[in-house]
Amino acid sequence: MNMYRHEVRSLVKSTAIWIAGLAALAALYFAVYPGMMKDAENFRKLLEGYSPAVRAVLGIHLDFLTTLVGFYSMAFPFVSLCGAIQAANLGLSALSRESRERTADFLLVKPVSRSAIVSAKLLAALTAILATNAAYDAFTFFMANLVKTQDFDRKIFLMINLSLLFIQLIFFAVGMVVSVFFQRMKNVLPLSLGMVFGLYAVGALLAQKSDDPARYLSPFRYFDFIWIIRNGTYETSYLITGAVVAAVSIAASYLVYNRKDIHAVP
Template identity: 45%
Template sequence: MNIFFHELRAYRKSTIIWSCSLVLIIALFMSFYPAFANDAEDFQKIMEGYPEAIRNAIGFNLGNFFTILGFYCFPLSFITLCGAIQAMNLGTSIVSKEVREKTADFLLTKPVTRTKVLTSKLFAAFVSIVITNIIYLVVTMFMVFQVKTDDFSVKILILLSLTMFFIQLIFLAVGIMISVIVPKIKSVLSVSLTTVFAFYFLGMFSSTTGEEAKRYISPFKYFDTAYIIKHSGYETSFLVAGAVIIILAITASYFVYLKKDIHAV
């Protein structure tokens, strides 16, 4: 429990910064909605000039863009990118920071098992992500109610917002696995940015081809906002795919961490 609270305190500044950043992004974007709604017809003519492949790549859906929920989906794609970077940073630093700061052997001399160490660190990172999502969701709902020009489904708004949380869980698990497997990570940020942007651009590429199977390549495409708005739910096959990635990554992390050699300073 002491490890958990220590890690949570260590993530406090990062959690505050990421939460404030996401809140500012959504507040800025949603403040533009009334202007877009008033000039919907003119703006739609402009966007129709862009190729459909480009519109799909950036998550732009002409069918519902000028509704409050459709407009919200546009900044959501960038917000989930930021959220993924936060989660990847947390996951990658869970074990690697002990090696980088040369405190790994000191930590493991304490009367706690490796399982408890990794579990406490993992739970602290999870709580940090939960706090970020709660703050983000509260501010998002407040902003949407402030700028809405027509009625909307609160349930769908929550479902759309939670896509960031699910994507964060996937990248948190992947980050933990990388942190455990790679012997020494000199820069957590460079690893996080490279991994997240690689999957993000793979997701954009899969959208341009229109092939359903290629969506499984990138977690960013596991949650189709148009589908969520239309069906008020998620696609089961992609939820299962995400859950499998999380389970396999975390299981592999525990397996490797319990058996790997920790070098003394």
Template identity: 45%
Template sequence: MNIFFHELKAYRKSTIIWSVSLVLIIALFMSFYPAFAKDAEDFQKIMEGYPEAIRNAIGFNLGNFFTILGFYCFPLSFITLCGAIQGMNLGTSIVSKEVREKTADFLLTKPVTRPTVLTAKLMAAFVSLIITNIIYLAVTIILAFQVKSDDFSLKVLIMLSLTMFFIQLIFLALGVMMSVIVPKIKSVLTVSLTTVFAFYFLGFFSSTTGEEAKRYISPFKYFDTAYIIKHESFEASFLVAGAVIIILAIAASYFVYLKKDIHAV
């Protein structure tokens, strides 16, 4: 339990920074909504000039863009990108920071098992993400009610916002797996940015082709915002795909970590 609280305290500054950053981003975008809703026809003519593949890639849907939920989907694509970086950053640093700071051998001489250590670190990262999402969701709901021009479904707004949390969990799991497999990660941020942007652009290009199967390549495409708005539900097959990735990545992390040689300073 001491490890959990120690890690949670270590993530405190990072959690605050990410929470404030996401809140500022959504506040900036939502402040634009009244202007978009007021001049909907003019903006629609402008956006019709863009190819449909590009509109789909950036989460722009002409059918519902000028509703509060449809408009929210546009900044959400960038917000999930930021959230994924947070998740990947947390996951990648879980084990690698002990190696980088040369404290791994000291930690493992304590009367705790390796599964206990890894579980405590994972739980601290998980709680950090939960705190970020609670703050973000609360502010988003308040802003949506402040700028709305028509009634909207609060349930759908929450579901759309939760897509960031699900994507964060996937990248958290991938980051943990990478941190235990790679012997020494010199720069966590570099690895996180490279991995997240690689998947983001893979998702971007898969959207331009329109092939459904290619959506499985990138976690960013597991949650179709237009589908969520229309059906008020997630696509089960992609939820399963995301869960499988998380389970396999975490299982692989425990397997490797339990057998990994920890070099003494």
């Protein structure tokens, strides 16, 4: 419990900043929405001028453009991109913190097992992720109700929002397992940006069609918002893949961290 409290305390500030950032991004989109509704027809025509491939990469679907949920689903990849960076940061930094701040000789000689340390850090990071999602969800529901011109499908809206949580969980877990293989990680951000943008690019460029197996390579593509809007469900196979990736990563993190040699600071 003491370790969990300590870790949570150290995450409060950055989590607050991320929440503010994500909320600002969402606020921007919702602010644009009423204006877009007014010129819906013109806007549609403008976008029709783009080739279908470009529209696919940008996530533009003409049929849904003017509904609130459809509009939101197009804005959402940018939100999930930011959320993925936050989560990758959390994952990469949690277990590498002791080596970065050279505090391993403090924490790792305490009368606690390595597994207990991993658990405390894991729970603290999950707390940060859940807090981010709760705040983000509350804020976006509030904004959506503020700008809506007609009623929108709350369930679909929530499902889109929840994909942020799932994407974050995957990136967090992958970040964590990557970090345990580093003897000493000096900087987290370049690695997390590389990981997130790399996987985003893979998803956007390799897997353009919705039935392309290359979609499995990028967690961003596990959630096809058009599919979600049309069917009102997630795609089970991708959901399972995400869960497996996260579970395996976490399990491997425990295993490797438990056996890791902690060398003296150079």
